[in-house]
Amino acid sequence: MHQRSRGLLTGLLLIALAIGLTLLMGVVRARAPLGFLWSGSNLALQQQSQASTQTPHLLNGKLASLGWIVGRDCQRGLQAYLQTADINPDAALVGSGWVNPLTGQLMNGESNNCQPGTLSMDNVVRLIHSKGGKAYLTVTMETDATGWTAQQQSDYIKAATQQPAYIQAIVNVVKQGNYDGVIMDLEGADRTYPHIQQLFADYNRLVWKALQALHKPYGIALIHKVADQDDYYNLNGFENWSLLGRCADFIVIMSLDQSYITPGPTVSVPWLKQILAYALKTMPQMLPRIVWEFPLYGARWHLAGGQWIFDGGLNYSDAVALVKSIPAAQIDQQASNLNDPYAAHLVYTDSAGVTHAVWYHTAENLLRIIREFRDILKGTPQFQSAQAFLQIAVWYRATWEPGTLWRSLLPVLPNAGA
Structure with a gap:
């Protein structure tokens, strides 16, 4: 999105x-030098502070x-x-x-x-x-x-x-x-x-x-x-x-x-x-x-090899349409809650046996x-x-x-x- x-x-x-590199190399810390390089910046900072x-x-x-x-x-x-x-x-x-x-x-x-x-x-x-x-x-x-x-x-x-x-x-x-x-x-x-x-x-x-x-x-x-x-x-x-x-x-x-x-x-x-x-x-x-x-907007995922794979953003109207299209028999009722007060979400398994998750507001x-x-x-x-x-x-x-x-x-x- x-x-x-x-x-x-x-x-x-x-x-x-990045996670893999971190495990191999350790955490890289980016350190930028402090201090202001431009004339007049102290005045601008003073005005901003006021x-x-x-x-x-x-x-x-x-x-x-x-x-x-x-x-x-x-x-x-x-x-x-x-x-x-x-x-x-x-x-x-x-x-x-x-x-x-x-x-x-x-x-x-x-x-x-x-x-x-x-x-x-x-x-x-x-x-x-x-x-x-x-x-x-x-x-x-x-x-x-x-x-x-x-x-x-x-x-x-x-x-x-x-x-x-x-x-x-x-x-x-x-x-x-x-x-x-x-x-x-x-x-x-x-x-x-x-x-x-x-x-x-x-x-x-x-x-x-x-x-x-x-x-x-x-x-x-x-x-x-x-x-x-x-x-x-x-x-x-x-x-x-x-x-x-x-x-x-x-x-x-x-x-x-x-x-x-x-x-x-x-x-x-x-x-x-x-x-x-x-x-x-x-x-x-x-x-x-x-x-x-x-x-x-919301987002969606699918399971592959026991890991969740991010499938990208999902706009609100498409999310609503998708939810309506999923047969009740495919829905994981325990993991889903379209009436959650903070984020509607649905977990379902499609006809090919792939598990999907959809979250939207x-x-x-x-x-x-x-x-x-x-x-x-x-x-x-x-x-x-x-x-x-x-x-x-x-x-x-x-x-x-x-x-x-x-x-x-x-x-x-x-x-x-x-």
């Missing part, structure tokens, strides 16, 4: 290899929710957006900010289908503005099997800290597209690249400074972490939350894709609490400025998770002192999502900043 961690599903396949007790105005809608619209699925994204634009008009766009690491230039996605005859998403930005919403440019890079490599993304990050034209390329697209802000969503850098954590922080600080000159908010999307070196370290090791928490106006945490090695939910309350604990340890000042990203599941997590956040000193409120993002808006979620969320996630 994600080139997100669009690279994440592809990158997850590297985890098994503003950290205030929740920034990121969204205009009645609902404190930001939905992604993806260029390759733009028509369905627009249909879903229009169904709730009266309460949920804000969106982030993936399709106009693809980075070419060899030139530093941004490109339109090759599969954008927002309007006939062009790959532009300008019409989507205009639509969002006509509904009173804010439109965020998502800067990303394709690093899956058909895209750029982790080495190339890392080289780009390093080059961008040395070549102002690379930063200017982002500014140009923001101006040309009339975007209201930027979300940096690079996810495929090599954690073993020399000083990559510091380089990535320096890069983000430069983009942030450029956006400050335009008076537009800048955010960084971070792959979930529960420890400095957790099970996803092969993917998230290039990100240092302590450094990055001082390089943006706000942070988006990808609280999704929780389960991979064994069947389970794409997000859960206990897991959110772990991510929250790590955020409080590494960037507590940013807690009121975090947007928590939730999945609108209903609107009721997501509502419960978000409501309980909101209450947990309210109990933190950072939220109490800043009079903050929970803001979420969702990956991604399309007609397959559990559409009844949004209006049910209104009493749970009112946009106090609107």
Whole structure:
């Protein structure tokens, strides 16, 4: 579902290899040198620190929710957006900010289908503005099997800290597209690249400074972490939350894709609490400025040789259709629960004798998770002192999502900043 961690599903396949290498070679620790390399950074840090007790105005809608619209699925994204634009008009766009690491230039996605005859998403930005919403440019890079490599993304990050034209390329697209802000969503850098954590922080600080000159908010999307070196370290090791928490106006945490090695939910309350604990340890000042990203999809697995094999993401409507198609005689009733309050799940054995597991979230599941997590956040000193409120993002808006979620969320996630 994600080139997100669009690279994440592809990158997850590297985890098994990383585990094997770890057993042979021991744990490799990536240590980036601390300290700031750019003049004026102390002033920027001071300004950020002074503003950290205030929740920034990121969204205009009645609902404190930001939905992604993806260029390759733009028509369905627009249909879903229009169904709730009266309460949920804000969106982030993936399709106009693809980075070419060899030139530093941004490109339109090759599969954008927002309007006939062009790959532009300008019409989507205009639509969002006509509904009173804010439109965020998502800067990303394709690093899956058909895209750029982790080495190339890392080289780009390093080059961008040395070549102002690379930063200017982002500014140009923001101006040309009339975007209201930027979300940096690079996810495929090599954690073993020399000083990559510091380089990535320096890069983000430069983009942030450029956006400050335009008076537009800048955010960084971070792959979930529960420890400095957790099970996803092969993917998230290039990100240092302590450094990055001082390089943006706000942070988006990808609280999704929780389960991979064994069947389970794409997000859960206990897991959110772990991510929250790590955020409080590494960037507590940013807690009121975090947007928590939730999945609108599930995942599936099958058993082979006694091991669960990840089969990829599964969107909500397809999950519902699949469940309806499974004969009752094939279902493992003890291992299945479609009425679980947090995640519907089904285990079944097909006619060929292969066992499958499907997990997905209903609107009721997501509502419960978000409501309980909101209450947990309210109990933190950072939220109490800043009079903050929970803001979420969702990956991604399309007609397959559990559409009844949004209006049910209104009493749970009112946009106090609107």
